[in-house]
Amino acid sequence: MSTTPAFRRLPRAVREQQMLDAAVRVFSRRGFHAASMDEIAEDAGISKxxxxxxxxxxxxxxxACLHREGARMLETIAGAIGPDLPPDQRLWHGLQAFFGFVATYRDGWVVLYRQARGEPPFAGELAMMRARMAEVVAGMLKRTLHAEGREVRETDLEIQAYALVGASESLADWLADRPDADPDQLATRMVNIAWLGADQLLSGEVWHRPAEG
Amino acid sequence: MSTTPAFRRLPRAVREQQMLDAAVRVFSRRGFHAASMDEIAEDAGISKxxxxxxxxxxxxxxxACLHREGARMLETIAGAIGPDLPPDQRLWHGLQAFFGFVATYRDGWVVLYRQARGEPPFAGELAMMRARMAEVVAGMLKRTLHAEGREVRETDLEIQAYALVGASESLADWLADRPDADPDQLATRMVNIAWLGADQLLSGEVWHRPAEG
Structure with a gap:
């Protein structure tokens, strides 16, 4: 429309990202209620x-913070899962990306998960994001089973997806409280738990992460 | 101290339970903020x-509701797990008791979990209850491993416990939204997921619940 769209739009997009970065920092430091627009503006170096x-x-x-952090997380995970890998390695790459994301954007995780979960108006938004994540996981499980010529009840796939999403959320929250914990090591443990199951773990089986990392 | 303690104390204990029953019903119907002490008193048939x-x-x-529902739930689960059963059956009995509890006391679950999670002042209380549950699970895993003469890093036990607690919470929440879902069937699925792992599930293995239960 304009003759100089790149010149006019880029600063706005950049400014918005700066504001969102500042907002995530302030919300995660203060909590939603105590966070003030003054502090967010000051942190972003922009007028209120x-x-x-x-x-x-x-x-x-x-x-807006919730959507950006959520979209960023889903893109990170989806980008890490190669479609042609065997299922245990897709699980590994997905979990490695997820826990890596949480460790890298701890502030984002605190906003995305803890604050949203703790605020009734946003909890519904978070439940919808979780449901979408579970749908994605159930779809992956279904395709894996199809490739092996097997069928499983939709409900069973849904249950398995919710179990995996719930376990991963719980461990991400565990990780967010432990700055020294290694996200790759956590992903390896989680693959052992989800892939081998307690039966094989108790008898001493171990799943090893692929050598290339 | 008093000469008639049973006579004087029983009515109070009974009344308190009636008030808590009423409070759980009203909180789960209205949410914490909208619930009024008038409605709770009326529901309990007691003056405000x-x-x-x-x-x-x-x-x-x-x-008080949170503590009662939480204690009731932990007692139900602990009472169901026979110490001499093989580990897969202890897992089954624990999960059967947990999902059965959620299905029976849906109101209690809504108060215990969703409301508390959604209210910052109570979320810390809930996190502490979750941490205690994870400790109990980690302790059970440790004893099972010891019985087999094996040692595992404390951190790995903790991770496995948080994964199991997170998966179970996620499925309990799934169950609370589906009045037609069978809690025993859900417990059976969850044992399949946690005991066999995705590896064995994908190759068609099935874990069957014990015939009597």
Whole structure:
């Protein structure tokens, strides 16, 4: 439309990302209620009216953070899972990407998960993101089974997906509290748990991560 | 101390339980913020000053609900796990008791888990209960391994416990939304997932629940 779209739009996109970065930092430091738009504006180095003009109220800003962190996380995971790998290695790459994301963006995880879970208006939003993640996992399980010529009840796939998502969430939260824990080691443990099961673990079987990392 | 302790104390204990029953119903119907002490008193068939006198403020009443439902749940699970059973059957009995509890006391689960998780002042309380549950599970895993003459890093036991607790919580929440789902069938699926692992499940292995249970 404009003759100089790159010149006019890039700064806005960059500014929005700066504001979201600042908002994630402040929300995760203060919590949703105590966070002030003043502090977010100051952290972003932008005037408060500009924050309101670009991203709306504090609620809208929080939802924008939630969406950005959630989309970033899903892209990271999806990008890591090669479609042609054997199922245990897809599980490994998915979990490695997920726990790596949590360890890298601890602030983002705190906003995405703990704050949203703790605030009734946002908990529904989070439940929807979890349901989408479970659908993606159930779809992957289904394709893996199809490739082996097997059928499993949709409900059983859904249950398995919710179990995997719940276990991974619980461990991500465990990781977020332990800055010294190694996300790759955690992913390896989780593959052992989910892939081998307690039966094989108790009899001393071990699953090893692929050598290339 | 008193000459008629049974006579004087029983009615109070019974009344408290009636108030807690009413409070769980009202909190789970309305949510913590919208629930009124008037409605709780009316539901319990007791005057509002008496509710305050016995159980304190709305916050204190909610925490009393949380503690009662949590203690009830842990007792139900612990009572179901026979110490001399093989590990897969202990897992089965524990999960059967847990999902059965959620299906029987849906209101209690909603208070215990969803409301508490959604209210920052109570979320810490819930996290502590989850940590205790994970400790219990880790202790059981450790004893099972010791019995087989094996040692595993404490951290690995903790990780496995958090994975199991997270998966079970996620499925309990799934169950709470599906009044038609059979808790025993869900427990059987969860044992298949946790005991056999994806490796054996994908190759068609099935774990069957014990005939009597």
């Amino acid at each position: 009216p500009m924050v309101y003009a670009y991203l709306g109220t504090k609620e809208e800003l929080f939802i | 000053p008496m509710v305050y006198a016995y159980l304190g403020t709305k916050e204190e009443l909610f925490i």
